[in-house]
Amino acid sequence: MVSIAPQPPISNELVLTESRTMRAQTIERTDALAKVKALAMLPDNLHVTTEMAAAYYEVDTQAIHSLVRRNRDELEQNGMHTLQGAELRAFKVETGGQGDHLFNGARSLRLFTRRALLNVGQLLTESQVARQVREYLLNVEQVVRNDVAPRQLAQAKRLPPKTFRQVYFSDVPEGRFFQHLYTHGYLLDQRYQRKDEFGNLTKHGFRHGHPKAGKGDRLFMLPEVMHVDANGRLRGRAVVRPDRAEELVEQLISEGLRHNPSISRAPGRLALTTSSVVDGHQVEMRRGA
Structure with missing residues (x-):
């Protein structure tokens, strides 16, 4: 009789990396990002670049690129998008003044909304910051469940x-x-x-x-x-x-x-x-x- 060694238990926070249902259930909790670590945004206060996402999660940009290749559809559903051409030129003017120094002359630019950035943290396994984000999400979810x-x-x-x-x-x-x-x-x-006391509604x-x-x-x-x-x-x-x-x-x-x-x-x-x-x-x- 061949015995099979038991598999090591999956840590609780990895439930989010394994279950898209659980990710969808917690994706609105973008407040988790600022709770775990100070969050720097582009001047529009709506987006971060790939480099900024990597800096937030303390990984190299290749880790973000690899994650995007594996999970593009889900990330795009949560707000990730790429600007090119006229859209990119307009965005550079709106967020970086008259020059394109903010994006180092980029010809295309991938942007993440807060929701997409949170989605990265739900999926990224090689980041301690991402792990803390997942733990925060699950703790909040448990509070909701207890209601x-x-x-x-x-x-x-x-x-x-x-x-x-x-x-x-x-x-x-x-x-x-x-x-x-x-x-x-x-x-x-x-x-x-x-x-109010000043007569304003x-x-x-x-x-x-x-x-x-x-x-x-x-x-x-x-x-x-x-x-x-x-x-x-x-x-x-x-x-x-x-x-x-x-x-x-x-x-x-x-x-x-x-x-x-x-x-x-x-x-x-x-x-x-x-x-x-x-x-x-x-x-x-x-x-x-």
């Missing part, structure tokens, strides 16, 4: 919309997600409807973010505990009704919002699956209604 009961979503805490988005729709930018809730009749939009209305009558209050509710402000008014923001979470997810998907890859859907059933490492083995954990 959801481990088995039955119907028994979960009443999720605030921000946490609900992180769990189910993290590919959708937060601003767009809330705008969808406002314009589709879920929550009241009272942004900048109250005047800079404050939100007292009922901003409350469930809207009809469609909204069927799926959202006010929290059980609300606080009293300085004027004696009860204040609180909407939370998702725990027994309506599945219905809300299905409805938002039908309205065009892109759900997380971690959501599996079957007739009459919606569940959340996450990938984790247990005793050195990568396993899928399923939660759902």
Whole structure:
């Protein structure tokens, strides 16, 4: 009988290098970059070059080039792009003044958005900085998971919309997600409807973010505990009704919002699956209604 030596366990942070689903689930957390290390951007404050990406992760540029060759499609989906010709000339003027000294006369220029730069850190195995980025992402993801009961979503805490988005729709930018809730009749939009002490409309209305009558209050509710402000008014923001979470997810998907890859859907059933490492083995954990 031939015995097979057990494989060494995969460290937790390497789950992100192995699982595209987990990368998609944490890709919005671009704040991780600045949390781990000071981040230098181009003058537009939106992009970094290949050289700047290599400097951030403390590797040589060849490591970034190799990573791009292996993962081009995913990186481009997350904002990596290459400028040439007229686009490059215009970009040089916008970010580097009249000369092209900033890019050393480059005839093409690969740029990474923050999201693409984070994607590099999710994939790059030969960088200690990338490892710290992955550890930060997984720690934050664990906090989000702990907001959801481990088995039955119907028994979960009443999720605030921000946490609900992180769990189910993290590919959708937060601003767009809330705008969808406002314009589709879920929550009241009272942004900048109250005047400050100078008479400018800079404050939100007292009922901003409350469930809207009809469609909204069927799926959202006010929290059980609300606080009293300085004027004696009860204040609180909407939370998702725990027994309506599945219905809300299905409805938002039908309205065009892109759900997380971690959501599996079957007739009459919606569940959340996450990938984790247990005793050195990568396993899928399923939660759902």
